[in-house]
Amino acid sequence: MKTFSATLRPFLRASVILILLLSTFAVNHAFAQAEVEPWGNITGIRNKGQLYGFETSLRVIGANGKRMAATAKEKQSPKYSRRGDDQIVVTRIDSLFFSQTVTDAGSGKIKVNVQVIAKKDTALKGVFFCITLPVAEYAESRLRLAGVKEDSLKQYAPGFANSFVSVKARGVEFTAATRKLKVSFDEPEMVIVRKDSVGNLQLYVPLALNEVHRGDVITKTLSIKAEGLIDTQPVNLVINTAQPGREFAGLGGNFRLQNPKTDPQVIDYSLQNLRVAWGRVEMPWRFWQPEKDIDPTTEANNGKLNPFVLKSMQMAHRLDSMGIPVILSAWSAPNWAIVGPPRFRPTPQGVWGNPLDHTQDEAIYKSIINYILYLKAKYGFEVKMFSFNESDLGINIRLTGEEHRDFIKGLGAYMASKGLHTKLLLGDNSDATTYKFIYPAMDDPATKPYIGAISFHSWRGWDNVTLQKWADAATKMNVPLIVGEGSIDAAAWNYPDIFQEQTYALEEINLYTRLLAICQPVSILQWQLTADYSPLIGGGIFGNPEPLHPGQRFWNLKQLSTTPKGLFAMPLSVDRPGISAAAMGDNSKGIYALQLVNNGSTREVNLTGLPAKIVRLRYYITNRKTNMKEERAVEVKDGAAKFKLPAVSYVSLISE
Template sequence: MLLLTTLVNQAYSQAKVEPWGNITGIRKHGQLFDFESSIKVFSDNGKHIISTGKERQRPHFKRNGNIQEVTTSIDSLYLDEQVKDAGSGRIKVNLKLSAHADIVMKGIYFCITLSDKEYSDGFLRMSGASDSLKKFVNANNTYDENNIAGIEFKSISKQLKISFDEPAAVMIKHDTTHGKTELQLYMAIKLNSLHQGDIIEKTYTLKASGQIDRTPVNLTLNTQTQGREFDGLGGNFRLQNPKNDPQVIDYCLQNLRVAFGRVELPWRFWQPNRDIDPIASADSGKLHPAILKAMQMAHRLDSMGAPVILSAWFPPAWAVTGKVNYQPVNGIWGNPLNKTNMDAIYKSIADYIVYLKNKYGVEVKLFSFNESDLGINIRLTGQEHDDFIKGCGAYFAKRGLKTKMLLGDNSDATTYKFIYPALNDAEAKPYIGAISFHSWRGWDNETLQKWADAATQLNVPLIVGEGSIDAAAYSYPDIFQEPTYALQEINLYTRLLAICQPLSILQWQLTSDYSPLIGGGIFGNNEPLHPGQRFWNLKQLSITPGGLYAMPIRSDNVNVSCAALGDNGKNSYAIHLVNNGPTRKVTLNGIPTSVKQIQVYTTNKKKAMKQSGPLVVNNGTVTFKLPATSYITLISR
């Protein structure tokens, strides 16, 4: 019985570790007791701080059983962090730091950041003394103490206890800079400078506890308001790995309903020389293998009924100014278009679209330069983007092409101002077929709403051209198998459905690059190719019937994300829910009386789109349980 109890505690307790090393909380029975750890290095004058964080270093992540390990570096300081789940809300953090050069600094700290809202009115226990946290933090918003072996924060609903393997200096700050309101605990790992070859090792034990919030949730559906259409899950099919791409593409297309596809125009291979005729060259058998594969991919999607977006990454040298940059130069990505060659640029792209149509029967729906706001790999200003839409769009129309321009196709939701010149240009409007952004960054409601508003203003569809949550994840691919990553990704998609009302969310990618499948030799994993939790999330999203429309749905609990789609005329409805917390009961109201039953699908760490039900609808209401940290889809019957 004691062994069984231990196993159950471990199953319901897990550190949430980001692949760059920051711990963002401990889950217990699905409840996330949140905080954020980091390693901070203070400069010798104390004025500059370098921290571990997303896209700040080049980390590596792996899991060994109940241990998550991150290796990374801050300049010449190399870090090896091991986070072990020890059950009952307890984790052990082992930090090993080694200096690969002499490092002049004030100190290295293990830092824990807590929400001021949660803990500012709480209590703190340190060195046997316990008092209000406000009394510990002095008028300068800082409290310092030496020779501390442990510290405990306690609020009304949460507690966080930290024990050190040996006493250390600590500092507590109330940080209100840059609009923040946070409590920061700094635990000294090493004060003063390091010499090359120095190795430091520290161990910390963190225990989180508190109330498990199983409060029932009420969801209210409003079928009287109908928003934009959702066709279904889409995918990116930019071909980069001839060995591993085919098996993933085949599996995904055979097992998912893919409603939209995005493929590459390998432009630098299509017309490397401005003065050649690319169509004549292709007709004579001089078609580059990359072009052939890309066109075949477009044809395959088109034959399945999926509209095709064509996007260009790398340009031919003649189409841009300066030496073609495949990597950033002085922090700047990409090359601007060569304005003296604009007519040739329009013709070159149109020739590709014409050839694809004539040889493969594919009518390209939309065209874009990939992430031109950032320069991956063609860089435009917002005004240049507007000018290109008008110029190329008019040329397409002159050639009799139905292909429209994709406004934006931005690197992130945060760069929305890039689309404003074209958004507010009446002359550009006839050529814009849809608006697009990529979901790597900018997930707050206010930012996402700006994209929804832009689509409403132009009365065109909104597309999430690249869907996922971490653009650098390819460099630490073990993170793809973590349930926390899968849950965060599908939670974002659910919020995108509710806020942005996109026509499609195109997964990046349905190839071996960022693969939603496991094994098959991809990322060095030689297990037989099989679906992981991320794939089952995508499959569950893909069963949404095509042609439904966004409908308002409200949750009275912030830990349960929800999105609703429906068509009153078809009597067809789909509701997507993500429970980011413990198991809880949910009551869904507002279901049309014409719906008698609802089928339930659940995906989590242990369930792969498991069917249950059907639920019987009683007077427009159903009540059921939401499993902890799960993705749930309801389909009307």
């Protein structure tokens, strides 16, 4: 087999590599595991826990070369499923229907089969399977093309900016200092190699070029093999118990009722098996007072309470009876309280929800407060907080930041006049990214008496800088921070098989650990502890007839929920990548807890900084094969301890 190789630094210079020396790479005979997102993008291959990262996508480039559509989160409506070693994603871009099967195929190797069905004649530049290699790991890499003569190489692909290879090859290899990625084909295929705008290397494999015709069925199969160094360097953790931060009350949960047949079993199981520190329930406002001029309290006292309102109230009462503080949130409003016909889906322009009708402000305040007063009179408790759900976005009540500020002052003053102690959530935003929504209220001292906590939802915006803005806001306002909806993919209900994947479970608990470390919330409220996004499997949920049982996500939550109540965030430094860590403690009680997520291979850990009086840490682990198993306790001497952190796992350490 003849080969051609090119150095990618500078990327236009070519050279011939006579032999590839692989002695620097760790030999790994463990079975590969592909990390596949439910929209189809492969984000890497694991071996012995080590993730060799890259990202694939399916891309359609228009005939003029300017319009490009690619598979990505929340861009299509994919369906995800697993059958044994196969992960299958079915999705659509315009009139092209894709089916992609990713199969684990041995040591560091996966097989990818892509089928494309065209539903109409379309002129286009091409349909491509694309692999993007991160510049941080592959900037200095060399390129090797299998079955290519050097003099047949084209130095560019017409219409592809920054391209420097366009040729048919039986395989492509990228070799960097600590990584190697090899892509192989059953027969020679056209390959295009380029750099994107930030310097990432990209391999484009055409599935179709120039045009497709209605009824065309295109199939392509390729293999991807990843190798490289496995990071087994010891990890040093240092806890600083001298700087306690905000209190963590514990894991919370959302209990918005949506599935009458399957919700009760999940709620019962969750409340029986988790320590739930905070709860959030719905106020079905549009069913509480559908008509402005009819008194909802009188109707309720006369036995005319809407059944859904009754069940929602009973849910709130159940939480309160267990000593769980309750947040009351309204998703939608009665027609008389909003501008325009109610919208529960976005407009073609992408606008969600309805604004409040501010000519009805007094009636709006009264209606909400009557609900809270009825709960108090009927069930003997008062909710701790009130919010409109995701009003920054409009799910389904939409406010501006200024309107949010004015609503807090208006409703807050009205509640105080009625003798209520209920406070308002500042924000309860759809995502971490929309933090500017809370600034008008933060800048107005008149809102301060009525704000009980700041809240955001963790669906998007996970970078450290964005998360820190929420921590800073809570510090500035001197109120608790609540993650009102905790999880990682707002569209996951469309492809619920993903809930059973280790990839999803690990990413979710990894985010929670980072939230604990950066944001220091009083609680993270799981979305949900009902059948919606359920951490339990079976019981008829999502059509699964298996007996109801916990999955890895539930065990992660249970392990987190065992954190002793009322500990305070403490700085915990980590000197190696791939480890997320958070620490909490109470110096007066001598109780400490560490939450550790290992995103890589097995590591030895050296922990220092604990008080000398701590002699032992209980050790719990959850991963794909282990469900919150308590292992042998970790011995502590003079504030230091050594222990092992298994690959791809979530570990909790709690002082005895």
